[in-house]
Amino acid sequence: MSAELASPIQREFNPWLAAEARFDEAAERLGLDEGICKILRTPARELTVHIPVQLDDGRLEIFTGYRVQHSIARGPGKGGIRFAPDVTLDEVRALAAWMTWKCAVVNIPFGGAKGGVVCDPAVLSDGELERITRRYTAELVEFIGPESDVPAPDMNTNAQTMAWIMDTYSMHKRHTETAVVTGKPLDLGGSRGRPEATGRGCMIVTWEALRKLGINPSNTNVVIQGFGNVGGMAARLMSRAGMRIVAIIEYDGAIYNPHGLDVDAVARHRRETGSILDFPEAENMDRDEALLLECHVLLPAAKENVITSQNADKIRAQIICEGANGPTTALADKILEERGIFVIPDILANAGGVTVSYFEWVQDRQGFFWNAQLVNGRLEEIMVNAFRDVVGYAEKHKVNNRIAAYMLAMDRVAFAVKLRGIYA
Numbered sequence: 195m196s197a198e199l200a201s202p203i204q205r206e207f208n209p210w211l212a213a214e215a216r217f218d219e220a221a222e223r224l225g226l227d228e229g230i231c232k233i234l235r236t237p238a239r240e241l242t243v244h245i246p247v248q249l250d251d252g253r254l255e256i257f258t259g260y261r262v263q264h265s266i267a268r269g270p271g272k273g274g275i276r277f278a279p280d281v282t283l284d285e286v287r288a289l290a291a292w293m294t295w296k297c298a299v300v301n302i303p304f305g306g307a308k309g310g311v312v313c314d315p316a317v318l319s320d321g322e323l324e325r326i327t328r329r330y331t332a333e334l335v336e337f338i339g340p341e342s343d344v345p346a347p348d349m350n351t352n353a354q355t356m357a358w359i360m361d362t363y364s365m366h367k368r369h370t371e372t373a374v375v376t377g378k379p380l381d382l383g384g385s386r387g388r389p390e391a392t393g394r395g396c397m398i399v400t401w402e403a404l405r406k407l408g409i410n411p412s413n414t415n416v417v418i419q420g421f422g423n424v425g426g427m428a429a430r431l432m433s434r435a436g437m438r439i440v441a442i443i444e445y446d447g448a449i450y451n452p453h454g455l456d457v458d459a460v461a462r463h464r465r466e467t468g469s470i471l472d473f474p475e476a477e478n479m480d481r482d483e484a485l486l487l488e489c490h491v492l493l494p495a496a497k498e499n500v501i502t503s504q505n506a507d508k509i510r511a512q513i514i515c516e517g518a519n520g521p522t523t524a525l526a527d528k529i530l531e532e533r534g535i536f537v538i539p540d541i542l543a544n545a546g547g548v549t550v551s552y553f554e555w556v557q558d559r560q561g562f563f564w565n566a567q568l569v570n571g572r573l574e575e576i577m578v579n580a581f582r583d584v585v586g587y588a589e590k591h592k593v594n595n596r597i598a599a600y601m602l603a604m605d606r607v608a609f610a611v612k613l614r615g616i617y618a
């Protein structure tokens with residue numbers, strides 16, 4: 195999409211422009227020089243592939259895939275691969291940049307990358323998905339690797355997808371290379387704690403935010419949007435930690451119980467009926483209305499552009515913990531800031547996933563695996579430190595948490611770029 199020609203709403207929802215808006219503000223506050231800014235804003239490498247894949251009915255279809263390495267200044271590119279019918283290069287670019295900042299916020303030695311394949315997993319068989327994944331990986335063999343760029347799961351991809359990528363890459367290299375991707379099954383070099391890591395990270399930073407605002411976590415109402423890997427895990431872990439999950443919002447509607455939902459029972463109900471709706475111990479609710487419920491914590495853990503200039507003034511949460519990437523638009527940021535809502539920005543809130551990906555990569559390279567206690571303990575240490583770094587930075591520089599997270603991250607990446615110097 196041409197950013198210049200877009201309507202105001204398209205501009206607000208364009209993920210690349212959203213990332214740019216935050217980047218520009220943080221760069222100005224940091225007083226970054228123009229040359230460094232140019233480097234930090236430009237993706238280092240972008241690859242587009244058009245891959246032929248045979249469908250189950252014998253037809254040949256061409257699928258388009260992307261992989262963008264935004265920065266490798268602090269280490270190999272790192273970031274997920276998403277499968278969705280509406281993936282665009284702009285979106286993958288923005289998400290790759292977000293990964294650079296995310297890895298820098300939690301201070302792990304990676305740059306940022308992201309991939310996507312334009313396809314609709316809902317209408318593809320497992321065999322078709324496997325063939326798409328393998329052919330896409332084959333096109334990327336020279337581009338990815340444990341030392342250069344390490345993919346992971348993202349929207350509509352999972353541990354099985356990673357196993358196919360690992361196998362395809364290894365077949366080309368003629369030896370097994372587990373460290374080429376993270377988020378793999380446990381038996382193929384995956385890490386303990388990886389599936390729940392993003393949700394656990396959300397729980398840890400929410401806990402810190404509650405303490406910071408003087409709210410007792412065991413007397414806390416939480417509204418969660420999205421009941422997938424991130425939202426579902428966060429719901430389970432938060433409710434185990436004593437928080438009350440009063441509403442869960444999915445694409446087909448929401449359920450609400452002011453006394454708290456039994457999260458495991460909701461998961462069972464969805465498995466049996468295919469939907470969270472009509473859960474016996476809750477009332478059904480309109481999903482847009484549920485987003486505006488009064489609560490201590492709102493956790494958007496589904497998709498981009500959920501909190502926008504259209505609804506930010508009506509949100510009644512004290513804390514927003516961004517489990518998803520980019521759930522709040524740049525215009526909404528301003529409104530939330532004016533209203534004093536404490537936002538835990540995505541590049542901090544959902545960094546638990548990539549942090550345990552880092553642990554997985556380390557374990558694969560050492561061939562020595564940690565127990566769950568070690569993984570979770572180290573995750574907690576990193577998330578708590580990053581939370582305190584960001585909030586401390588926000589207070590010191592009198593900016594909101596998101597801009598503080600960007601400033602902190604960009605400062606770290608800029609420092610690496612300067613130390614390395616420019617190769618000519």
Ligand code: GLU
Pocket residue numbers: 272273274275344345346347348349376377519544545547548549551
């Ligand atoms: N896709 C996840 C994210 O957006 C995880 C990335 C990773 O583990 O590399 O953070």
